[in-house]
Amino acid sequence: MATSAIPVAPPDKSVRPVGAVTVASAPAGHPFVARITAAPGITLLPDPPVPGAPAGVWWPPAVLDPVWIARNASSAQLLHIHFGTESYSAGELAAAIDAAHDAGWPVVFTVHDLDHPQLGDQTRYAEQLDVLVGGADAVITLTPGAASAIAGRWNRECLVIPHPSMVAPDALPPRVRTSDETLMGVHLKDIRPNVDGPGTVRTLLQAAAELRSHGVHARVEVRLHHGVRDEDSRREVRRLCAKDDHATLVEHERLSDAELDVALSRLDVAVLPYRHGTHSGWLELCWDLGVPVVAPAVGFYAEQHPDDSVASYAPGEVAGLAAALTALLDDADANRAGSPARTDLRIARRARRRASDAAAAETHAALYRRLLANGSVA
Secondary structure, eight states: OOOOSOOOOOOOTTSOOOSOEEEEEEOSSSHHHHHHTOSTTEEEOOOOOOTTSOTTOOOSOGGGOHHHHHHTTTTOSEEEEOSOGGGSOHHHHHHHHHHHHHTTOOEEEEEOOSSOTTOSOOHHHHHHHHHHHHHOSEEEESSHHHHHHHHHHHOOOOEEOOOOOOSOTTOOOOOOOOOSSEEEEEEOTTOOTTBOHHHHHHHHHHHHHHHHTTTOOEEEEEEEESSOSOHHHHHHHHHHHHTOTTEEEEEESOOOHHHHHHHHHTOSEEEOOBSSOSOOHHHHHHHHHTOOEEEESSTTHHHHSOSTTEEEEOTTOHHHHHHHHHHHHHHTTTOOTTOHHHHHHHHHHHHHHHHHHHHHHHHHHHHHHHHHHTTOOO
C-alpha cells in the first residue's frame, strides 16, 4: 500500500535541549493542537477564558492579545498560532507578534488555510497572512503544495508536517451494519462560506443517477445542521433532496464526536462540499475511519493522503464526480461500510497514526527547542 503521510523530518539531534517548554497556543483546546504538543517535555497553557463566552469557548483567542501576553510573559516560552486569527485585524496580529517577541517568545505559525473556510472575501485574511507568515520565526504547513505556494508568495521556507489523527486515541470503533445499497454522503454542517451546498448536492445527485444507470444501487445522504448561515442555500438543498427518490436529507444539531464517527462510518464514500479551501480535518477524520473521500480539486486536499483513498473532481462536473466515485468504489469494493475489511483497515490506520502522530509531536518539540536554544526571536 502507498504511504498516506508526507514524511516527517526527524528531530535534529544536534540541537542542544533546553528542557521543558511551555507553549501558549492559539488555540489550546483543539484536537490538532493536542496531538502536536504531546511529546514529553512540552506543556500547553490552557486557553484563557473569553469574556462573555461559555466555558470551553476559545475564540477569539485571548493569547493573541498583547496585554495578555505581557501579563503572562513568565508563564510560557513560545507562542504557536493555529486558528482564530480571523477575529483580529492585521495590525492587531502584528502587535501580538511584537508583544511575544518583547516577552522573549519565539513565534511559530502553522498555515492551515491559504483560503479561509469561514470567509467569503479573502482580502482581510490575505493581509493577516502577510503579517503572520512574514513575522513568525518559523512557519509550518501540512502539504508540499501549500509549502510551495507559501515559498512563491512570501519567499518563506516551511517545515511540512502532516495533519495528525482526528479520532481520539480512546474512541470506541463505530459499529454499523452492512447494506446492499451504496451510500454516498455529504455533510454541509452549517453551510459556512466555503461550502457550496446546492452546487454539491445537485452534482452529487446527478452523479448518483449516472451510477444507477450502470447498475450501482446508489443512494445519497445529505446532512445539515438545524442552525445554518445561509437560509437560501438550505431551501435549495431541501428542494433538491425532496424531488429525488434516492436522496435522504437529515437535519440535526451538531453531532458529538462519537455520533459523527458513526454517521461517517455508515458511508461507502464521503464527498466534501467545498468551493475553496486548503486542507481538511474532515478528510483526515474520514481517513482515520477508513471511509474513502471524494474531494473537490481545489487547495491541497488530495496531497493530504496521496494514496487510493482520496479522489478528486472539478466542482460542478457531474461526469468527473461520477468517475471519482466509481474509481473509489471499484478500488474499495471489499471496504464497504460495516465490512470486516473496513474494520481491518481502520485498525491498520490507527497503528500508522500512532507512529506518525508521535513523529509529528517530536518534530514540533525539536523545532520549539531549536528556536529557544538559538535565541531565534526576530
